[in-house]
Amino acid sequence: MNQKGMTLIEVIIAMFIGTIIVIGGFEIFRYAGMAYRESASSYQNYSALQNAASWIIRDAREQNAQNIAVNNGGQSVTVGNDVFSFAGNNLVKTTGGASTVIAQNVTGNFNVQPGVNNSIILTVNIGTVDGRKNLQANVTVYPLVAGP
Numbered sequence: 001m002n003q004k005g006m007t008l009i010e011v012i013i014a015m016f017i018g019t020i021i022v023i024g025g026f027e028i029f030r031y032a033g034m035a036y037r038e039s040a041s042s043y044q045n046y047s048a049l050q051n052a053a054s055w056i057i058r059d060a061r062e063q064n065a066q067n068i069a070v071n072n073g074g075q076s077v078t079v080g081n082d083v084f085s086f087a088g089n090n091l092v093k094t095t096g097g098a099s100t101v102i103a104q105n106v107t108g109n110f111n112v113q114p115g116v117n118n119s120i121i122l123t124v125n126i127g128t129v130d131g132r133k134n135l136q137a138n139v140t141v142y143p144l145v146a147g148p
Contacts, residue, residue: 048103048106049128049134051102052102055093059082059084060141061141063079063080063141067079068120069112070110070111070112071083072085073109075109075110076110077124082095086106086107089104089106090104090106091103091126105128107126107127107128108126108127110122110124119141120141
């Protein structure tokens, strides 16, 4: 017999397949949006880490090697008149009693090692609290040389 239509079973199967395709498309769209937001957030976090490390490195380069000291088991470093410290989940710069948060949601430590010619090597290890981004920056600071 020649049928001119679809049976109920065919309609149900077609609706099921259509539903699977729509749900799959929605999940792909949702995943792509989430990946975009994640990469933008990750870039902002890494940029904040780079900025914080560059502040410390810049200030250290302006100092004499004898004016740099690591305190509190590596949780803070004194660079001339500035103190950089990890306080909670923040990296704080303190100058003359005034504190400024230079990075949020970070953790890390400082390390000083002796270098050649009475220099020191200051290492800054800094990362995001969730551990997804980490950065290590090194600077060699030399003692000031007395003029002639």
